[in-house]
Amino acid sequence: MNDVLTIKQDFPILHQDVNGHPLVYLDNAATTQKPNMVIDALDKYYKTVNSNVHRGAHALADQATKDFEATREKIRQFLNAAHQEEIIFTRGTTEAINLVSKTFGKKFIGAGDEIIISTMEHHSNIVPWQMLCEENGAILKVIPINDKGEIIYEEFLNLLSDKTKMVSIVHASNALGTVNPVERIIEDAHKVDAKVLIDGAQSSPHLTVDVQKMDCDFYVFSAHKVYGPTGIGALYGKKELLEAMPPFHGGGEMIKEVTFEKTTYNELPYKFEAGTPNIGDTIAFGAAIDFVNQVGKSFIAEQENKLLAYATEKLSKIERVRLIGTADHKVSVVSFIIEGIHPYDVGMMLDARGIAVRTGHHCTQPLMQRFGLEGTVRASFAVYNTLEDVDKLVEGIKRIIQMFG
The missing domain is CATH 3.90.1150.10 (Aspartate Aminotransferase, domain 1)
Known part of the structure; x- marks a missing residue:
């Protein structure tokens, strides 16, 4: 095609x-428009498969689970992640960034630690980090940009220090189209042991993404920017980091065992996927990935x-x-x-x-x-x-x- x-x-x-x-x-x-194969996938789920996932013993539940988890594998391949359990379903880019700020940030970023973002960030990659800084006394640093809309790289290097715990930066600007040199940013951030989150909302539809080659610690994107439905997206995180982070939401699916005295949490990726998920749109998300791969x-x-x-x-x-x-x-x-x-x-x-x-x-x-x-x-x-x-x-x-x- x-x-x-x-x-x-x-x-x-x-x-x-x-x-x-x-x-x-x-x-x-x-938002991108949706091809017939995405619309048809959503229609087919509600007409022929509609059932909850993971916990059912009947045929519809089994098929829904297979289709749901097939999308996770498609996203793993789309990003070239090493493991399926490194792919967490979220409501989109915004929720994925909030998940990281409120779990990784809560556990690993404290008073006096520094977070670096850039001048060209979307509000969804500004406000969650501001909220974290207000809660725990961390400090937000901002990379300036030049008149062409490019980050001033020397200024980024000047901001980096052993106090830097997180660099959260957009891969491609939604307002300017600027593509940032994320591989170089990640390499330099890792030299001071900082973690790096890449906002891929605008890069995922346009650029080939390889999170292993990039070596980012987190990568986030939304289905609706990639010809898929709204209200569904994904967080990629390195397995060892996701395992070390506390859960985001509490409820069903994210647990192994619950008593009134203590709860033990589920394994990845389900530890971060509390409650009944957005099953139909997740399956249609997989169809959107298929569309991009076909084109x-x-x-x-x-x-x-x-x-x-x-x-x-x-x-x-x-x-x-x-x-x-x-x-x-x-x-x-x-x-x-x-x-x-x-x-x-x-x-x-x-x-x-x-x-x-x-x-x-x-x-x-x-x-x-x-x-x-x-x-x-x-x-x-x-x-x-x-x-x-x-x-x-x-x-x-x-x-x-x-x-x-």
Whole structure:
């Protein structure tokens, strides 16, 4: 499957009119659309399999468990993790980061210890660490970025010390598209015995990820950024770290034995998966991984890089348009402002022509403050987008500028 128009046919939502115009969906960094095989997997579960997992003795429970655990293996392969039990199901990237901050952080990060993040982090990779620092007296340090939207690496090295216990950094920025040099960051962080969490929400759809080669301690991502359902994601953690961390939630499944005097906890990965899980969406998550594998990460990267280069060239030539985030290494995000026109107005007027983009601060308010902006307009691409989609975006922007004079 390596023809864009053929791939696009597999996404039913894309074949509709919005405000009287064919939909041009350019909000993929917020969430990707879902192919038929993902929708069908969810439909099939509820129509033919619906049952709780792990504890049933009947046929439906057995099939649900097999399908559920098959997704764990697919994710293990997707990330090239060493062990299935290193894959923990979560509600998504946000919950996965909170899990690490409230378990690893609670046990291994104390008063005076330091946590390093970057200026370009999503709020979900800022607030959990701030909360931890407020609770235990740890100190949050922030890597500055340059005007292109790249971390200033020398400043990162200056922040590293024997007080550093955690470096939590985004692999690819949702607001700028910047791809950070995570392998180098991990190598340098490990020199001071710091652990590293990689926020892979935006890298997982676009880049080939190998957590063993990368040598990260934790990697987190969400299904809905990778053509899967919302409300489900995964945490990868090195086995020895997950075993040393206390549980996140208490309840069923995460226990071995409960008495009123004492509870003993389950083995990995179930120690971190309390309660009835999101079974249907987890199974559909596996179908999304299948879709990406069928299309091929190399084809996805080739197509998206073509779109990114084309959009960057076209937009940079429009007077009054200023690109925000011009890093040398990017994934398929183009953020920009139009001088004299509020981003929200731009988004509303593009929507009137059926063009879906994202406007605002993109849950990166400190980053917007770094650039002196309230927000940007963000167009983000997926494998089903075409050069014609970019042309319609460019045409819409030119019309808006003409309207405002």
